[in-house]
Amino acid sequence: MWKVILRRVLIMIPEIILLSILVFLLAKMMPGDPFTGSINPRAGTAEIHHLMRINGLYDPWYQQYWNWIVHLFHGNLGQSYQYHESVANLIGQRAENTLWLSLFTMVLTYLIALPMGMYAGRHEGKLPDTIIRIYTYVTYCIPFFVILVVGLWIFGYVLNWFPTTGSISATASGFSGTILSRFYHMLLPGLLGALFSTVNIVQYLRSEVIDAKRSDYVKTARAKGVPEKAIYRHHIFRNSLLPIAAFGGYSITGLLNGSIFTESIFSYPGMGLLFVNSISYRDYTVITALVLLFGILNLLGTLLSDIILGIVDPRIRIK
Amino acid sequence: MSDQTLLNIKNLSTSFKIEGEFYEAISQINLQVKRDQILAIVGESGCGKSTLATTVMGLHDPAITKSTGQVVFEGQDLLKMNEVQYNKIRGAKIGMIFQDPLSALNPLKKIKDQITEVMDYHTQLTEKQKSERALELLQDVGIDNPQRTARQFPHELSGGMRQRVIIAIAIACKPDLLIADEPTTALDVTIQAQILDLIRKIQQENHSGVILITHDLGVVAQTADEVAVMYAGQIVEQGTVQQIFENPLHPYTRSLLRSVPQADSENDELYVIAGNVPSLQQMPKDGDRFAPRIPWVPSSAHEKHPTMHQLSAGHQVRCTCYQNFNFPVAPKGVRQ
Structure with missing residues (x-):
């Protein structure tokens, strides 16, 4: 098993190199530059050209790429043009916020989705199942950002139940006060995110349970005289959860994608918001670093899924 | 009813709900299974054999299934039992091979x-005793290395091995009644014979009915003592193995026997029964259900409501058409 993991990690190296080239080129292909509008408005184009030149932005792409990679290996992700701060610092501050929000969303998602999917599958065709199905279809049809905006409007502005921006209130103090304030700020975006991401898991789990219910091995268990409750506990639920467990790794991808919407709409200072801002400022160093980071996290998510599956499913023993 | 009768099925019909309406999959089945006896139920795909087995085991979803009649097992009617009572019988007194x-x-289970698992619900044995018994059972069903097999997962075993595990x-x-639903269909021929021998051996050791x-x-022919031939949800002929193989009467039984390849008649083309078993929704309400597949037999030969006729001790056949039945004159190239 360890050999396979090592091999998979080694395979990731060329993947990451390829990804970095692609990311770098795409960032460079964006029109515009990081200086127009950010310096002294009376400065002429000559000054911008000068800034572009001393920052190496007129060099051929492979040279720029090479410089970037060399710096990367020295642990230097470069300076943000927008914030005049090192990119590593910049991301470091936000990563924590995104991590907490993503973890919170993930926990909520599974807390909602697992009981819902199992219940719907077990009581297929009954009224609660119909309601759950309607919920999943309706939610699936609405774009994520619409859910977020409407949720923010209703619960944040109209009802005024939740804070509408930020990750912590400025007046929060003390250890427990900080934690509570953080939690309070995550509650609405986390709930809305979970509401959206449960949909796939509920539908998947529901159909897994229905399949398992009709499987031959469940018939065997019935013929053994195993009571219905135990059949669900030992046979149906366990076997249906397997693909969901494997899904876990991939859900990192979904959370990162989701963070871009959630954080921009809730002005939540995380990586997603930073990413959107950097794109509008053409803050190349931040964009490339973030996309590369997202890419690596995705690859790790996939690897994690395979490892989880290898552990929980005896048929996929990695040798 | 003699003491030896384990299972007595009386007028058993089972219907399934399809698009809001009930359709009969098996109708008016009467059968007895005795201790120390193997009763074979024969028929084409879709004739209700498996439905009969799963009805006896109570494996149907009660929401879409309706069973009438009686299934008396050791003096109790299984159809009247609730789930809790049934679960005490299933696995303990009736075992099923799939x-x-x-x-x-x-x-996902070793x-x-x-x-x-089956001992968890029917015995008071300790974990250790159950494990020992499991190894013993694996040995009994002819698995060479029980310790190793016990630790393995199903996908690590061959089809024959898995069928042995299912038998275990x-x-x-030690159930009194063993129901084997096509236990050898998914296996290759050499394994088939071994599995049948195994079933026979177990039946003799436990004095169970099968x-x-x-x-x-x-x-x-190889295994059974008694035979019931089923067609379209009904029993059409019933008797001992000798009666059925030496003196088959019902057109369906005779057609089936004629459809079996014989080693000594290489030149013959195989007899093919024309048509299909009618689906549940197309099942004729009355008349002989096999009549459409033997159209050359005049309709006057069939009974309007075919019943079972007792011909000799233990030998029964449905409908009177057997008296007028002959195979049609063969087309060119087929020897009669």
Whole structure:
């Protein structure tokens, strides 16, 4: 098993190199530059050209790429043009916020989705199942950002139940006060995110349970005289959860994608918001670093899924 | 009813709900299974053999199934039992061997746990005793290295091995009645004979009764004591193995026997029964259900409401058309 993991990690190296080239080129292909509008408005184009030149932005792409990679290996992700701060610092501050929000969303998602999917599958065709199905279809049809905006409007502005921006209130103090304030700020975006991401898991789990219910091995268990409750506990639920467990790794991808919407709409200072801002400022160093980071996290998510599956499913023993 | 009768099925009909309406999958079945006896149920696919077995086991979803009649097992009517009572019988007193060994085992559980599970609910044994019994059972069903197999998962075993494991599960609590639903269909021929021998051996050791469901007449001749031939949800002929093979009467039985390849008649083309078993929704309400597949037999030969006729001790046949039945004159190239 360890050999396979090592091999998979080694395979990731060329993947990451390829990804970095692609990311770098795409960032460079964006029109515009990081200086127009950010310096002294009376400065002429000559000054911008000068800034572009001393920052190496007129060099051929492979040279720029090479410089970037060399710096990367020295642990230097470069300076943000927008914030005049090192990119590593910049991301470091936000990563924590995104991590907490993503973890919170993930926990909520599974807390909602697992009981819902199992219940719907077990009581297929009954009224609660119909309601759950309607919920999943309706939610699936609405774009994520619409859910977020409407949720923010209703619960944040109209009802005024939740804070509408930020990750912590400025007046929060003390250890427990900080934690509570953080939690309070995550509650609405986390709930809305979970509401959206449960949909796939509920539908998947529901159909897994229905399949398992009709499987031959469940018939065997019935013929053994195993009571219905135990059949669900030992046979149906366990076997249906397997693909969901494997899904876990991939859900990192979904959370990162989701963070871009959630954080921009809730002005939540995380990586997603930073990413959107950097794109509008053409803050190349931040964009490339973030996309590369997202890419690596995705690859790790996939690897994690395979490892989880290898552990929980005896048929996929990695040798 | 003699003391030896284990299972007495009386006027059993089972219907399934399809698009809001009930359709009969088996109708008016009367059968007895005795101790120390193997009863074979024979018929084409879709004739209700498996429905009969799963009805006896109570494996149907009660929401879409309706069973009438009686299934008296050791003096109790199984159809009147609730789930709790039924679960005391299933696995303990009636064991079932399933058709497809590839899918009948839980892919995520070790073989040992799948065997001990049945003991969890029907015995008071300790964990250690259950494990020992599991190994013993694996030995009994002819697995060479029980310790190793017990630790393995189903996908690590061959089809024959898995079927042996399923048999081990079915006999773990020494049931009085064993239902084998096409136990050899998914296996290759050499393994088939071994599995049948195994079933026969177990039946003799435990003095149990066996219902052997199959479409393979070779299996019947080799294994069974009594035979019931089913067509379209009804029993059309019933008797001992000798009666059925030496003096088959019902056109369907005769057609089936004629459809079996014979080693000594290489030049013959095989007889093919024209048409199909009618689907549940197309089942004729009355008349002989086999009549459409033997159109050359005049309709006057059939009874309007075919009943079983007792011909000799134990030998019964449905409808009177057997008296007028002859195979049609063969087309060119086929020897009669």
